[in-house]
Amino acid sequence: MFKKRDNIKEVEEGKYLEPKFDENGLIPVITTDYKTGDILMHGYMNTESLKKTIETKEAYYWSRSRKKIWHKGQVSGFVQKVKEIRIDDDQDSLWLSVDIGNGASCHVGYRSCFYRSIPLGKIENTEKLEMKFKEDKKIFDPKKIYKNESNPTKL
């Protein structure tokens, strides 16, 4: 769908969008809050969801657990209004800057999916690495919002 990648110099320094999709047809996406800069989530897009996101200015991802296009916020109401999309040097990852107002982006109920911090320094036991919670309250109750939806987290 997008311009063919046939020249490394053009991929890195050119002006044309030539995204690289992996063996599953996906490109990773980092999503940040355009006001605070905080990282909200890490997801994936296929060609169709990237095109829809560019055209509608609302974030569409590919749900790997549900195996379908996923209009973020369709169930929870927390639609992501896209302010900017950037791509990296070798055009194999995307950065979305979005407006979610006072909403949340994490299906567990927190504002950001990245609510736990890993301790740094010498590890005594890799199987008992205790993390710290960096968000202390949930924005919504997932049980009320998602009801019959299956949990996207897989073991």
Added chain:
Amino acid sequence: MFKKRDNIKEVEEGKYLEPKFDENGLIPVITTDYKTGDILMHGYMNTESLKKTIETKEAYYWSRSRKKIWHKGQVSGFVQKVKEIRIDDDQDSLWLSVDIGNGASCHVGYRSCFYRSIPLGKIENTEKLEMKFKEDKKIFDPKKIYKNESNPTKL
């Protein structure tokens, strides 16, 4: 190496680090500048590079193009001092907040790998989507720094 994932509730709400590595043994990593919050790069780690990063407080990645552990900055000098590592709800992606001083993080020479912005709105021709450059000068000259190193960008 890390705690076994055997319970979704524990993965999402527990305090123990139970990272999920994909079919290639990798977990995606978002790296931001701890001062500005800007996204610097998107990379990958395997179990060994994650352990080394936690213990040394310097970022080690897995280079997919070179197929080896990659101590970021070993060649360029732009080592990433890790200030914080966070993990997301289902523990399948990481966020590193790092100090690179006034250095750069992109092998093309820019400070951030995300130096191009994709235009939003109705697409006339997906093969001719013209991006805008958001960084106007390079921090270093890759030809001088990398000399005989192969370019990690692949078509």
